[in-house]
Amino acid sequence: MTLIKSISGIRGTIGGKPGEGLSPLDIVKYAAAYGEWAKQNAKHSNKLKIVVGRDARISGKMVNKLVVNTLSGLGIDVIDLGLASTPTTEMAVDDYKADGGLILTASHNPKQWNALKLLNNKGEFLNGIEGAKVLDIANNESFNFADVDDLGEIICEKGYNAKHIEHILKLKLVDVDAIKKANFKVVFDAVNSVGGIVIPELLKSLGVNNIVALNDVPNGEFAHNPEPLPENLTQISEAMVLEKAHVGFVVDPDVDRLAIINEDGSMFGEEYTLVAISDYILSNHKGNTVSNLSSTRALCDVTEGHGGTYTAAAVGEVNVVTKMKETNAIIGGEGNGGIIYPELHYGRDALVGIALFLTQLAKWGKTCSELRATYPEYYISKNKIELTPEIDVDNILVQMKQKYSSERVNDIDGVKIDFAQEWVHLRKSNTEPIIRIYSESKSKEKADALAMKIISEIKEVAGV
Numbered sequence: 001m002t003l004i005k006s007i008s009g010i011r012g013t014i015g016g017k018p019g020e021g022l023s024p025l026d027i028v029k030y031a032a033a034y035g036e037w038a039k040q041n042a043k044h045s046n047k048l049k050i051v052v053g054r055d056a057r058i059s060g061k062m063v064n065k066l067v068v069n070t071l072s073g074l075g076i077d078v079i080d081l082g083l084a085s086t087p088t089t090e091m092a093v094d095d096y097k098a099d100g101g102l103i104l105t106a107s108h109n110p111k112q113w114n115a116l117k118l119l120n121n122k123g124e125f126l127n128g129i130e131g132a133k134v135l136d137i138a139n140n141e142s143f144n145f146a147d148v149d150d151l152g153e154i155i156c157e158k159g160y161n162a163k164h165i166e167h168i169l170k171l172k173l174v175d176v177d178a179i180k181k182a183n184f185k186v187v188f189d190a191v192n193s194v195g196g197i198v199i200p201e202l203l204k205s206l207g208v209n210n211i212v213a214l215n216d217v218p219n220g221e222f223a224h225n226p227e228p229l230p231e232n233l234t235q236i237s238e239a240m241v242l243e244k245a246h247v248g249f250v251v252d253p254d255v256d257r258l259a260i261i262n263e264d265g266s267m268f269g270e271e272y273t274l275v276a277i278s279d280y281i282l283s284n285h286k287g288n289t290v291s292n293l294s295s296t297r298a299l300c301d302v303t304e305g306h307g308g309t310y311t312a313a314a315v316g317e318v319n320v321v322t323k324m325k326e327t328n329a330i331i332g333g334e335g336n337g338g339i340i341y342p343e344l345h346y347g348r349d350a351l352v353g354i355a356l357f358l359t360q361l362a363k364w365g366k367t368c369s370e371l372r373a374t375y376p377e378y379y380i381s382k383n384k385i386e387l388t389p390e391i392d393v394d395n396i397l398v399q400m401k402q403k404y405s406s407e408r409v410n411d412i413d414g415v416k417i418d419f420a421q422e423w424v425h426l427r428k429s430n431t432e433p434i435i436r437i438y439s440e441s442k443s444k445e446k447a448d449a450l451a452m453k454i455i456s457e458i459k460e461v462a463g464v
Contacts, residue, residue, distance in 0.1 A: 005030075005138075006430075007131025008318065011106050011115030014059045022114055027063055031070040031102065032145075033138035034118055037130070038100045039074065047152065048076045051092045051119075053084030053160075054104035055253045056193040056218035059114045063104050067116065068154050071102075075146030078154045083194045083218060085255035086117070087349035088164045093123035094345065095163065105254035108227035111220055124346050125318045161198045164351065165205050171343055173284055174355045175362065180207030182362035185245040187261070189214040189236045191226045193253035195350075202351055206358060212243050228252055228259035228337060230267045237265040247361060247368045251350045257337040258350035260357065262369040271296040271335040275375055277353055278331045280360035281341070282306035287330035290323045292316070293416045294425050294438045295335030298376045314413035315427065321346045335380075380440045381447035385455050387433040391462050396435065397426055399461050400454075422446065424454050 001016030003026060010030045012022030019026065035050065042048055050071050054060045060083075068078045079096055081089060086103050093101040099121050106113035118126045118134060126134065137143060146152070168174060186208050190196035196216030203211050214236055215223040225232040228250045236248050240261050248261030260268035260276075268276070275298045278289050282303065289303045292315045300310040313323035320340065324332045333340040338348035341356070364371050387393060401415045408418035414427035422441035429436065437454055441447040 005135055007128050007135070008125055008316070009115050009117040009131075011109070011113060013112045014114055022063075024062075024066055027066045027116070028070050029141070030116055030134070030138050031067045032074060032143040033134050034100070034102060034116070035071045035074040035076050036137050036143035037134045038076070041130075042099055048099045049079060049096065050076050051079045051081060051089055051096060051098045051101040052104065053081035053086075053089030053092070053101070055085070056083055056196075056220045057104075057106065057114055057253065058111055058220040060104060060220065063114050063116075067102055067104060072152040072154055073145045074143065074152065075150045076152040078152060080154055080156050081160050082156065082158050083197060084160060085164075085194050085198060085351065087256055087345070087347050087351060088160055088198070090119060090123035090347040090349075091164055091167065091345050092157075092160050093119055093121065095160075103254065107254050108252045108257070110226065111222050122346070124321055127318055127322070161201060164198070165202050167344060168202070168352050168355050169205060171341075171352070171355070173281065173343075173359065174206075174352075175359045176205075176207050178362040179358045182246075182358075183210070184208050184247060184358065184362070185210040185212070185243065186358075187212040187214065187236055187239050187243055187245045187248040188216075189233070189248070189250040190216045190218070191222050191224065191228075191251070191253055192217055192219055193222070193226070193255075194218055195251040195253075195255045198255065198351065199249070199251070199354070202354060206355060208358070212239060212245060214239060222253070226253050228257055228270060233259065233261065233267070236261055237267075240265040247358070249350075249354055255350045256348035258339060258353040258357075259337050260368065262372060263367050264369055266369060268368060268372050270337040271378075271380060272298065272372060272375060273337040273353060273357075274331075274333045274335060274339055275299050275302055276360065276371065277339055277341075277356050278302055279306075279375070280356060281331040282308055285330055288327045290320055290327060290329045290332035292320055292334050293410060293413055294380075294427075296378050296380065297423065297440060298378050301376045312410060312412075312416070317348060319413075378440050378442065379444040379447045380438060381444065381451045383437045383439075383451045383455065385435050385437065385458055387435070387462055387464065389433050391433060391464070393428045393433055393435060396458055396461050397428065400426060400458065403457070422450055424450055426454070426458075
């Protein structure tokens with residue numbers, strides 16, 4: 001059993017003893033702590049309103065009932081969206097002028113997991129100070145439930161997916177006529193979660209009538225590992241060739257990450273989802289971009305090619321959003337297929353990614369693989385080194401920073417060293433004596449070689 005408490009939310013495996021897994025008692029405790037935090041931070045004296053949405057995990061109904069009734073017990077009105085994607089829930093918070101939101105999803109984790117993700121009144125993830133306060137309230141159990149006459153109302157709102165799609169269709173850079181004219185055949189894989197509900201609705205609204213659905217029944221029985229990585233996407237890769245489709249889309253269970261599959265079944269590359277869509281946005285509006293430190297350099301290349309400025313943020317969606325606001329970025333996100341388009345909202349959104357990419361592909365007029373070939377070619381190698389508990393990981397990072405002080409070094413989140421043609425990013429785990437090592441270069445072999453070189457140097461510094 002596992003229970004992980006962090007500033008962005010509470011996640012764990014369902015079952016086990018309280019405090020060891022995500023048990024019903026833990027769900028109630030942290031839902032109550034979040035509700036209490038929302039009450040303390042409300043800037044009005046009216047009854048609070050919180051939006052709740054969930055993915056299609058097997059445990060989803062159970063978790064949902066515990067959460068909405070706990071909030072009601074605090075005297076908070078709840079808008080229960082039922083099955084809804086993460087970006088849908090985020091947008092609903094803003095549309096309903098709610099005081100916050102809870103997303104019940106463990107994202108790309110296996111079916112045994114679930115989580116409570118915490119939103120502020122803008123539909124954005126809590127920052128570090130806010131998240132720490134929620135944890136403090138939970139630890140002290142300093143919540144106060146309402147009297148019987150003041151219980152909150154639970155309002156079931158099942159139609160918000162359509163409103164999310166309406167917002168997407170109104171975007172200036174989403175061209176439904178161009179998509180219709182292209183007459184695309186699209187395959188999508190929803191990994192048996194909420195994407196199976198909303199993606200067909202979106203595609204039909206965009207004028208796509210030839211749709212092949214894979215794993216679209218939202219029953220939480222994930223047909224494959226739900227993280228949209230190449231090794232998990234063999235089914236759709238084969239279907240692309242068999243169906244003679246133009247493009248394929250894969251989302252994770254809560255639909256905030258988007259992977260694209262080429263017409264020949266090859267991977268467009270999850271890192272390049274953001275690169276391509278940013279290219280399309282920047283070709284229409286000059287502006288700035290942001291991604292996290294562990295994302296591909298290709299975004300920087302494309303941004304500067306359009307006359308904009310690229311900025312790197314610390315890893316984590318809340319950090320990317322903060323940096324986007326600071327730099328007035330018009331597009332940003334993360335290299336895991338997370339698109340953040342402020343014109344719509346400040347949250348990773350695979351649905352707007354699909355709409356923008358289909359518009360881009362329709363206007364491009366060539367194949368998906370030909371579009372991919374126009375972008376700079378980089379390869380990322382992901383590794384980690386496990387150290388003994390007594391080793392001072394922070395000191396190792398300091399020494400690595402000093403060793404490469406003649407290069408461009410960024411230490412806002414671990415240590416990132418930028419070389420002329422490649423980079424390496426070192427981040428320590430917050431829970432284990434582990435250093436995660438991401439490296440990128442012009443070939444897989446060079447990226448791996450750079451990672452191995454750094455790992456060897458870390459071992460030398462650590463004396464292991």
